[in-house]
Amino acid sequence: MPSDSSSTLANEQETLDLLSDLIGKAQAAGADTADAIAVSGISLSHAQRLGEIEKLERSESTDLGLRVLIGKQQAIVSSSDASPGVLKELVERAIAMARTVPEDTYCGLADPDQIFKGPVADLEICDTEEPTPEALIERARQCEDAARAVDGVTNSEGAEASWGRSGVALVASNGFSGSYAVSRQSIGAAMLAGEGTGMERDYEFTTAVYTADLDDPAEVGRQAGERAVQRLNPRKVGTKKVPVVYDPRVSNGLLRHLAGAINGTAIGRGTSFLKDSMGEQILPKGLSIVDDPHRKRGLASKPFDAEGIANESLSFVEDGVLKSWVLDLSAARQLELETTGRASRGTSGPPSPSTTNLYLTPGNQTRDALIGDIKEGFYVNELMGFGINNVTGDYSRGAAGFWIEDGEIVYPVSEMTVASNLKDMFLNMQAADDLAFRYGVNAPTVRIDGMTVAGS
Numbered sequence: 001m002p003s004d005s006s007s008t009l010a011n012e013q014e015t016l017d018l019l020s021d022l023i024g025k026a027q028a029a030g031a032d033t034a035d036a037i038a039v040s041g042i043s044l045s046h047a048q049r050l051g052e053i054e055k056l057e058r059s060e061s062t063d064l065g066l067r068v069l070i071g072k073q074q075a076i077v078s079s080s081d082a083s084p085g086v087l088k089e090l091v092e093r094a095i096a097m098a099r100t101v102p103e104d105t106y107c108g109l110a111d112p113d114q115i116f117k118g119p120v121a122d123l124e125i126c127d128t129e130e131p132t133p134e135a136l137i138e139r140a141r142q143c144e145d146a147a148r149a150v151d152g153v154t155n156s157e158g159a160e161a162s163w164g165r166s167g168v169a170l171v172a173s174n175g176f177s178g179s180y181a182v183s184r185q186s187i188g189a190a191m192l193a194g195e196g197t198g199m200e201r202d203y204e205f206t207t208a209v210y211t212a213d214l215d216d217p218a219e220v221g222r223q224a225g226e227r228a229v230q231r232l233n234p235r236k237v238g239t240k241k242v243p244v245v246y247d248p249r250v251s252n253g254l255l256r257h258l259a260g261a262i263n264g265t266a267i268g269r270g271t272s273f274l275k276d277s278m279g280e281q282i283l284p285k286g287l288s289i290v291d292d293p294h295r296k297r298g299l300a301s302k303p304f305d306a307e308g309i310a311n312e313s314l315s316f317v318e319d320g321v322l323k324s325w326v327l328d329l330s331a332a333r334q335l336e337l338e339t340t341g342r343a344s345r346g347t348s349g350p351p352s353p354s355t356t357n358l359y360l361t362p363g364n365q366t367r368d369a370l371i372g373d374i375k376e377g378f379y380v381n382e383l384m385g386f387g388i389n390n391v392t393g394d395y396s397r398g399a400a401g402f403w404i405e406d407g408e409i410v411y412p413v414s415e416m417t418v419a420s421n422l423k424d425m426f427l428n429m430q431a432a433d434d435l436a437f438r439y440g441v442n443a444p445t446v447r448i449d450g451m452t453v454a455g456s
Contacts, residue, residue: 012169012179015040019171022066022087027173029095031068033109035172037306038064039347042165046136048144049158056133065347068094072103078348106333107350109307114339115176116304116311123294123301126165126181127210136161139187139214143221147189150225152232157190157201159221168302176308183209184299189221193228200234200412202227202382207438209297227381230402234414236455237403243374244418244451245404247381248436251443254429255289255358257388257395257422258282259441262316262324264331264353266390273393273423274322282322282426286363289317291326291342293356300356300440306345311356314340326353360443363431367445370432377404378453380418393422399453413455420451 019036026034040062047055065078068091075097077090144159162185169179188205204224206215246254258274266272274282283289292313295301305311307329316324325335328343328351344354363370371377384398396419402409425448432445 012167015167015169016171016177016179018082019064019169020177022064022091023171023173025088025091026066026068026094029091030070031095031098031173032070033173034066034068035109035170035174035176036064036066037345037347038062038167038169040167042130043162044131044133044136044164045160045162046133046140047158047160048137048140050148050156051141051144053137054158056137058133063347065345065349066090066094067350068098069108070095070098072105072107073098073101074104074107074350075101076348076350104330106330108329108333109172109174110176110309110329110339112174115172115174115308116178118178120178120180120303121294123298123303124296125183125209125298125301127183127185129211130165131163131185131211136163139217140189142217143187143189143224146218146221147191147225148221150191150222150229152193152229153191153225154195154199155192157192159187159189161185161187161217170306170308172308174308178304178308180303182302185209185211185214187214187217187220189224191225191228193225194232198232200228200231202231207299209299213297231400231412231414234400234412235403236415237378237413237453239452239454240376241450241452243377243404243447243449244453245371245374245377245379246443246446246448247379247401248434248438248443248445250380250383251360251446252439252441253383254425254446255360255441255443258289258317258426259326259355259358260390261393261422262322262326264325264327264335267325268331268334271391273389273391277322278325280322281320282423283317283320283429284427285320287317287320287429287431288315288361289358290315290361291355291358293341295357295437298357298437298440300358302356305341306343306351307339309339309341309343311341326355328353355441357437358441359435359437360431360446362433362435362444364433367432367434370430370445370447371404371409372407374404374407378402378413378416378418378451379404379409388422395420395422395425415455417454418451419454420448425451
C-alpha cells in the first residue's frame with residue numbers, strides 16, 4: 001500500500017518486511033490469523049529553571065507487538081528487541097498463550113474487503129526537520145525570561161522545550177500493510193507569584209506538529225507569568241447554583257467525558273449514562289461534535305486506524321442529536337454495527353475504540369457576550385480530581401478560576417467544587433465562537449447554567 005512520502009521513515013520498508021515475516025512465522029506455528037505493529041520514536045527534550053539547564057536528553061526507542069488468533073482465542077505479546085532469536089521466542093510465547101486463554105466472541109481482524117487500500121492523503125503530520133539542542137535551549141530561555149519579567153512573578157518552576165518524531169507500521173494477515181510518521185514539539189513554562197502561603201502557580205504552553213506553528217516562546221512565557229499573578233489573593237464562595245463558564249483550556253474535558261460515554265466498549269457493557277440515547281437530543285440544537293482524523297497538521301491525525309480501516313471525518317453529534325458510537329471492530333461486532341474506523345492500539349494490548357481530532361463546533365457569540373448577562377457565576381480555568389460516575393453521569397470536580405459579577409470577571413477564587421449531572425450539563429451547554437485547535441480534543445469557551453458550586 002502506498003504511504004505518505006512526507007512522513008516516510010528511513011527504514012519504513014524494512015520495518016514492514018520485518019512485521020510481514022513475523023506474521024508468516026506466527027501462521028506457520030499455528031496461528032489462524034495475526035497482525036503486528038511497530039512503534040519507533042526519537043525525542044529530544046530540554047528543561048531549565050532560573051536560567052540554569054536542568055535537563056538535555058535525547059532518546060530513541062522501538063517496540064513491536066504481535067497479536068495471534070487461533071479461532072476466537074487471541075494473545076498479544078510485545079518486545080523492544082527485534083533480534084531473530086527474540087522474535088522466534090515471541091511467536092512461540094504468543095501461540096502458547098492463545099491456546100490457553102478464554103475465547104473472545106468479538107475479536108478478529110478486519111475482512112479483506114474492509115481494509116483501507118489507499119492512497120494515503122498528505123496530512124502534513126510530520127515535520128522532517130529536527131531542531132538542534134541549541135534551538136530548544138533558546139526557546140526555553142526566551143519563554144522563561146519573558147515569564148520571570150512579569151511584574152509579580154516571584155519564582156519559576158522552569159521552562160521546557162521538546163521535540164519528538166514517531167513512526168507507526170502495521171501489517172496484518174488479511175493483506176493490510178501501512179505506515180506513517182508523526183512529529184510533536186512544544187514549549188511551556190510554569191510560574192509562581194506571591195510569597196509564602198499566599199503563593200499561586202499557573203502555566204502556559206504551545207504544542208504543534210511544525211515548528212512554524214508554535215506560538216512565540218516569549219508570548220507563551222508572558223502568559224504563564226500573567227496567569228500566575230492573576231490568581232493572587234483568591235477568595236471562596238458559599239454554596240449556590242450559578243452559571244459556570246469553562247475556559248477553553250478545560251472545556252475540552254467535557255468532550256472527553258462525552259467521548260467516554262459514547263465509547264462502544266462502554267455501550268456494549270451497559271456502563272454508560274448515554275447507552276439508551278442514540279438518535280436523541282443530547283446537546284442543544286446548533287451544536288455538533290466532530291471527529292476528524294484527517295485534519296491537516298492535527299495533533300491526533302492519522303491516515304487509517306489501528307486495524308487498517310479507513311477513518312473519515314465523522315459527526316458523533318449533529319445539531320445536538322447523537323448519531324454514532326465510537327467503534328472499533330470488536331465493539332461494532334458486539335453491537336451488531338459497522339466499525340467507525342476509530343481503533344487505537346499500543347504494542348502490548350488489543351485495539352480499542354478511541355477518538356482522534358475531536359472538537360465541539362463553535363457558537364455564534366463572543367466569550368464576553370457569553371458571560372455578559374451573568375449576575376453571579378464562576379469562570380473555571382483549572383479542574384482537579386476526577387469525580388465522574390460514567391454509569392449515572394454524576395459530575396463533581398475540584399475547580400479554580402474567577403468569580404463573575406454583573407457580566408465581569410472580578411476576582412480569583414480557589415478550592416471550589418463544581419457539581420451537576422453530565423446529561424443536564426450537555427443539554428444546557430452554550431458555546432462561544434473562540435474555538436482554537438490547540439490539543440487533540442478541542443472546544444471553545446462553554447457556559448452551563450444551573451450548576452452547583454461550593455467553597456471547600
